[in-house]
Amino acid sequence: MEVDYLFKIGDNIIYPMHGAGIIEGIEEKEIQGQTQKYYVIRIPMNNMQVLMPMNNILNSRIRSVSDKLSLEVVLDIFHHGESDRSLSWKERYKINSDKVRSGKLIEGAEVVRDLTRIQNEKTLNSSEKQMLDNAKRILVGELGLIRGITEVQATDLLKNSNHG
Structure with a gap:
């Protein structure tokens, strides 16, 4: 019994911790004596290719790229939302x-917003700086896919609070 594929070739996806990607193919591979189907995912920002077993896709938290309406809501929260400044850096790091x-x-x-605001006031420690860079890379990648714009334009969208 063949299940419907969650994603198809050409779909833009978001792979948590890695960022925006594209489903480039579906391949059957034998690894350690077990044959299964894999999504072939290209992550352009890291110049990386990932094989994800199709039966692990739901547990992976891989999702489709958000739509334009969701993006507008997120940009509004990004530019105007409140940051919780009462947390210690350890609490903040765990939550983020x-x-x-x-x-x-x-x-x-929210992670990009909150860490950027802190960074504007003081230097982030190396763990938070790395987290900010990674979260920003992922966010910029998704913004670019949703709007069909370049990485530079997407980065500018985050800097410019007058995004309407």
């Missing part, structure tokens, strides 16, 4: 790690 791992556009945008 969970948000980035969730793979959700809104949660990634």
Whole structure:
């Protein structure tokens, strides 16, 4: 019994922790004596190719790229939402790690927003700086796919609070 594929070749996806990607193919491979089907995913920003077993796709939190309406909501929260400044950096790091791992556009945008605001006031420690860079790369990648714009234009969209 063949299941319907969750994604098809050519779909733009978001792979949590890696960013925007494209389903380039579906291949059957034998690994350690077990034959199964894999999605072939290209992650342009890291110049990386990932094989994801099709039966693991639901657990991977890989999702389709958000739509334009969701993007507008996220940009509004990104530019105008409140940041919780009462947390210690360890508490903040744990919360932000969970948000980035969730793979959700809104949660990634909150991480970028909050860490950028802190960075504007003081130097982030190396762990948070790395998290900010990674979360921003993922967010910029998705913005670019949704709007059909370049990485530079997507980065400018985040800097410019007058995005309407």
